[in-house]
Amino acid sequence: MSFDWPTALPLIFAGLMGLAILIYVILDGFDLGIGILFAAAENAEQDTMIASIGPFWDANETWLVLAVGLLLVAFPMAHGTILSALYLPVFVLLVGLILRGVAFDFRAKVPAGKKQRWNRIFFIGSATASLAQGYMLGVYVLGLDVGLGGMAFGALVALCLSAAYAAMGSAWLIYKTEGDLQEKAVRWLRVTLVLTALGMVAVSLATPFASPRIFDKWFLWPQMLYLSPLPILSALLFLWLWRQTFHLPRPDDSHALTPFLTLAAIFALGFAGLAWSFYPFVVPDRLTIWQAASAPESLAFILVGTVVVLPIIIFYSFYAYRVFGGKATDLRYD
């Protein structure tokens, strides 16, 4: 088959959108997770936890805007279909994101007596946003099934994704903090890891059984052989990370970043599995990426900018993370 742009462009944009979602889930995952862990933390610890994400969360959330933006601009038909089907969960997600986003700033700027209120709002907003994302993932996996079964499954995935975010948050705290809070974060990681694994198993099993097409993609020989590294590697990483939680934190604080990177790798593997399941559909079993795509000349115009700008974005994002590298210290404006 010869290379032609109208075929290639939707594929490229599906890849870019997938990348944006994955980066979002990993990056905003840890700061949403820290919001969830707020409920289990002491007052002084909460300040440190905020300090560990304060300079980053804005940029992290921008990846969601990019992901939704790419869905909107590259696959406008799908954007409409998916988001009108998920009208209420999207609304809950947005309210959650609004509450936690402003709570970040309000808690640091209101008179001391009102700080506790904004801490609670930060927790509620983070938890709500995470639950809503998990719910939407669950419903989407079942082909936008919003019947009773779909809702129940959505609720299960909602809990597990929130746990997964909390695990990311714990892993980030292991990297960014020291002392008691770091030890606490290791314990948090151990608990949330179990729920994360449960969620991944649930989604992995539900996806093929919800759609015969997806079942065939996984359980036919020889694809099964080529695909087997995905689940096996994920399982090994889970087990290895689980064992690590009994040795962390190390006296010289080596491997502090390892749990975070391991979890990111697990997320990436799980995401690759989902991508394989749904390809070439953007709305499960209804719209393929080619049916939903914008006109090629519009996609080409965006691609030019993306190719130039995305590497620059990744470069300066790394720079921003480096500026605030090392253990979290008090956030000060002056």
Place this chain on the structure above:
Amino acid sequence: MDPLILSRIQFGANISFHILFPAITIALGWVLLFFKLRYNATGDSAWMRAYFTWVKVFALSFAMGVVTGVTMSFQFGTNWPGYMQKVGNIAGPLLAYEILTAFFLEAAFLGIMLFGFRRVSNRIHTLATVLVAGGTTVSAFWIIALNSWMQTPAGFEMRDGVAHALDWWAVIFNPSMPYRLVHMLLASGLTVSFLVAGLSALRYLVGDRSESMWKALRTGVFTAAILIPIQIFAGDQHGLNTLEHQPQKIAAMEANWNTGPNVPLVLFALPDEAAKENRFELAIPDGASVVLRHSTSGVVPGLNDYPGNHPPVFPVFWGFRIMVGTGILMLIVSWSAAFFLKRRNSLPKPLALIMVPMTISGWVATLAGWYTTEIGRQPWLVTGVLKTADAVGPVAGSHVALTLAVYLILYVLLLIAYLGVLVHLALKAAKDGDASPLPGAMDAALSQQAAGE
């Protein structure tokens, strides 16, 4: 309940609440850069103190802008799927470029700008401020390009009922875009000038006479005094551009029912759309003809030329008057304050008292102006291409009503909290005066001396 009208109210509520914060951050970024550059040039720590006070307002406003902006990006799909289906090929790339060239830039360097003063060199910190301010402005550029294209579409053709771009330059720099962009950037400048001046006046009233208060007060007042005449001129030019490209909007703004010469400038009226006339009209004879055509016999378009195809008259007429009225008030207040600050080196208490409520005058004028131009575009979503009624999604009215109610409650509470924090920050700054320690700036100054700079 009718999902169309509910969706319109919801979108209007979301975008009205959203625009309040970009209207601040676009220009406040540049004001912060000004404070920073004055500090770099003079070494006077009062400039840095003003910076640290106002950077907190920036951080909070930015966060409010981000979270309400995320809402906007979902709203297109949830409530207006017809919009992207019809003109997604045009709107998509413009939105994508906004995200790629502006959102990430702002968000990544915001952290360094807010919390990086002690972690990076002074030069990098200044650069971060430049990049954040530049990012907000670039963001405004793209979204104004898209909005203007919806008002005055150009550079495209319709194929199978879907818009396709022919000439991106013509799409971006469509006929009303330069006017609208200048008008909005100046509006942001004025919003911030009055915000800074108003909260500084509050500090002045509670007895704060610190250097940083004076510096912020002067910056706000003089910026406002300079920008307001420019804005009046830019607004007039924008109006003439609208006359050329969207005459039915002008007809509604002037509540002019019949096309003809010698049209009066209506100062007050209650437009009655059913009777096609103005009640309780108070007008200057030939005024509108002179303003719009520079001649008493100039022909001004009337609503009778656009039966069933013109915007609702009442909100457009009054939106425009509220904007202009606020602008005139801004002119009077800023010039009086500038006079006293320049000639008498003082601020009379009554004037300071007026300046405190004027803190939010920029918001009033900006919202009134946007209502004028957006309602003035109706019944079209994209002029001549897509009607608003044809873009609404298949969502149940009850869902829209429920979510609308929650959004409204949330927005009212957040607005109260936001204004409360602004006042709290101003009073706290007033209490601290110049006496509070400024460890970061001190360290930086010391380290620079040590480095021999």
